[in-house]
Amino acid sequence: MLGVVYTSFIEMVEEKFSPEVADQLLENPQLQYGGIYTxxxxxxxxxxxxxxxxLSEISGIPADDLVPVFGEYLFHQLVERYPQMVDGCDNLLDFLQGIETSVHTQVRAxxxxxxxxxxxxxxxDSNHLTMHYESKRPFVNLARGLIQGAANYFGQDYQVEVIRSRETADNKASFYITTTI
Ligand code: HEM
Known part of the structure; x- marks a missing residue:
């Protein structure tokens, strides 16, 4: 996982919780990299x-609620870092439709x-998009938050139904997104 995801997470904890909570997380002896990420x-x-x-243990907020909030935050960090990814795109569904073929393809490059x-x-059609997500990593909730972050960015209301795979519910899911006019 690229370090920008880690540094954004720490930044979010500092902002939405406190620098002390962020330190507490980074000092956890179970961390593989000793809490140092660039x-x-x-x-x-x-x-x-x-x-x-x-963070969920410390705050009492379920991880399933925290991770989407992080995704939303991460989206704004990513746009700040890679503004070219949203260039020329003025609506949510056109942008999301290009995640694989444009955005993540550029990230891979x-x-x-x-x-x-x-x-x-x-x-x-213009108001409906289905996104089938599949990953080796369990980030369905992160994807949910990134979609929310993109909706905030484009200032659009939408509804989403998330159907998770029965076998690998955190690694595979379908997002049925409808925008409201
Ligand atoms: C400006 C827009 C975006 C940029 C620049 C971007 C870039 C990235 C980057 C750099 C990573 C980390 C890769 C790694 O850790 O090696 C990532 C991961 C991810 N991205 Fe995007 N992304 C964007 C928007 C989105 C959106 C809108 C979604 C959801 C529809 C999404 C879904 C994900 C997910 C779920 C991961 C976690 C890795 C996984 O699931 O295996 N991204 N993205």
Whole structure:
């Protein structure tokens, strides 16, 4: 996992909780990398899951609620870092439809070591998009938050139904998205 995901997570904890809570997470002796991450580094994804679970224990907020909030935050960090990814796009569904073919394809070109999920997108009509998500990593909730972050960015209301796979509920899911006019 690229370091920018880690540094964004820490930044979110500092902002939405406190710098003390962030320190508490980073000092966890179970962390593989000793709590040291740089935006340009590359790390296994396990530490971020440990920190999300730890944050849930400290705050009493279920991890299933925390992770989407992080996804929303992460989206804005990513846009700040890679503004070219949203260039020329003025609505949510056109943008999401291009996640695999445009956005993550550009990420792969920039960072060959990036570990990205697979999205298969089907555009039913101008207001409906289906996104089938599949990953080796369990980030359905993160994807949910990133979609929310994109909706905030484009200032659009939408509804989403998330159907998780029965076998691998955190690694595979379908998002049925409808925008309201
Ligand atoms: C400006 C827009 C975006 C950029 C620049 C971007 C870039 C990235 C980057 C750099 C990573 C980390 C790769 C790694 O850890 O090696 C990532 C992961 C991920 N992205 Fe995106 N992304 C964007 C938008 C989105 C959106 C809107 C979604 C959801 C529809 C999404 C879904 C995901 C997921 C779920 C992961 C976690 C990895 C996994 O599931 O295996 N991304 N993305």
């Amino acid at each position: 935006a340009v580094g590359s790390y296994e994804h396990h530490d971020i899951i440990r920190m999300a679970v730890h 920039l960072y060959p070591s990036a570990q990205l999920p697979r999205f298969e997108c089907i555009r039913e």
